[in-house]
Amino acid sequence: MVSKILVRASESDRLQELATQSRVTGRISRRFIAGEALEEATEVARELIATGRTVSLDLVGEKVRDAADADAAAADYLAVIQAMSTGQLTSGISIKPSQLGASDDVDAAHHRLTLLAARAGEAGLHLTLDMEDATTVDHTIELVEALHGDGHTHVGCAVQTALFRTADDIDRLNELGASLRLCKGAYAEAADISHQRREDIDEAYHRCARRLLEAGTYPRFATHDHRLIGAIRRDARELGRATDSYEFQMLYGIRPDVQDRLIEIGEHLCVYVPYGVAWYPYFVRRLAERPANLVFFARALLP
Ligand SMILES: Cc1cc2nc3c(=O)[nH]c(=O)nc-3n(C[C@H](O)[C@H](O)[C@H](O)COP(=O)(O)OP(=O)(O)OC[C@H]3O[C@@H](n4cnc5c(N)ncnc54)[C@H](O)[C@@H]3O)c2cc1C
Structure with missing residues (x-):
């Protein structure tokens, strides 16, 4: 409640x-939140990378008011890519489609993303589209498909195990070869489209993770849940997946102890590093x- x-x-x-x-x-x-300025975020990223982690930088922000704000967000992301490339900060960036105007005009968002995907590709960075509330899932997946169609195969998206539809979405995106981030889902969704009980969301997570280990391209398991992490590691071994064929992801500032442990035992760990002035919705979630x-x-x- x-x-x-x-x-x-x-x-x-x-x-x-x-x-x-x-x-x-x-x-x-x-x-x-790593800070409000890009320099603060890159400093945090450097420190994390020095400990054996990789990072995905996220310029916090969502639901822009108009095209000018979406253009400004795209320009800010170009600066992020440039800073990561200059600082040799691996391994990617995370973007909310609504920040690039996708909720109002998907074609314009596609156009902005095409430029960002091209620059990210040149810099050797993976680009993940965050998944927002359930109303955005269709167009987020369509954006990934369109970008793959344009040859930007280093673009993927998050999928949320809280939603009933996600197993089907995973099959659809596995066929495309997109690298997916699996998360439980941070939005309050209606009971007719989503699991409401934590146990059901966790069970769905395990099923989806297994599906990704069986047929997914470099799955990214975004969770701090140590029981699920243990189950995924066991499944990976059983299915013969090498530790460099998938990774775990965690949020900046959350469960650093579990993060350290994963590094110690030789798992790949990417930390999602949010920064920027519009931190309020992210913080409250x-x-x-x-x-x-x-x-x-x-x-x-x-x-
Ligand atoms: C890298 C990454 C990217 C994500 N991207 C998206 C996305 O695109 N779309 C989306 O809807 N959601 C996203 N999420 C959020 C995700 O959906 C969950 O809401 C969040 O990760 C909590 O779920 P959990 O799997 O950690 O499990 P939980 O069962 O919620 O937590 C397991 C344990 O982790 C610790 N923990 C978890 N959250 C917190 C917290 N906020 N503060 C302190 N400790 C905590 C606690 O010890 C808890 O017992 C992302 C999460 C990660 C890690």
């Missing part, structure tokens, strides 16, 4: 304005995922 309220709060413009103007929330958000974060948040607000 609390989680659903928080996920809805992440969509409130008024709360966003209040939170981003507050120095206290700005400071607290640093637990999950992280609070929603774990009630203990609310206690941490409340404590930090006390004088």
Whole structure:
């Protein structure tokens, strides 16, 4: 219940304005956000890479107001690609389609993504389209298909095991050869299209992960759930998948202990590193995922 309220709060413009103007929330958000400037994010990326991780940089932001904002986001992403290329920061970038205007004009978003995919490809970077709420799944998958059709095979997307449709989407995208990020899903979705119980979402995760290990191109398992990580590692061994044919992904600031352990045992780990001024929705979704974060948040607000 609390989680659903928080996920809805992440969509409130008024709360966003209040939170981003507050120095206290700005400071607290640093637990999950690498900073507001690109230089801060690349510095964090360098530190993570020095510990054996790779990174996927995400310029936080979603649902732009108009084409000019979408163009500005695309230009910012070109700067990210340039900075990663110059700093030899592996291995990719993550983009929300709505940030490039896909919710209003998919063709224009495709056009912006084509340029970004070309530059990312030249820099040797993988490009993942984040998956947003369920209304965006069709056009996100179509964008991946269109970009593959144009030869940008280093483009993939996230898929969410909370949604009933995801097993079919995985089969469709496996056929294309797209490298997919498997996650549980961070949005509050309706009961007629999605699992509501955590156990069901976790079971679906395990089934989808197995499918990706059987037939997927370089699957990216985005989870901090140690039971699922154990199950995936066992399945990978059983199916004869080498550790360099898939990776785990985790969010910046979350379960660094599990991250260290994965590195120690020789698994590949990519850390999703968000940065930028529009951090509010991302931050609130992280609070929603774990009630203990609310206690941490409340404590930090006390004088
Ligand atoms: C790299 C990456 C990319 C993602 N991309 C997307 C995307 O494109 N679209 C999308 O909808 N969702 C995305 N997510 C979010 C994802 O859907 C989940 O909401 C989130 O990862 C929590 O699920 P979990 O698998 O870690 O499992 P959970 O069962 O939620 O958590 C397992 C354990 O991880 C730790 N943990 C998890 N979340 C937190 C947190 N916020 N704070 C502190 N500890 C935590 C806790 O110890 C918890 O017990 C992404 C997640 C990752 C790791």
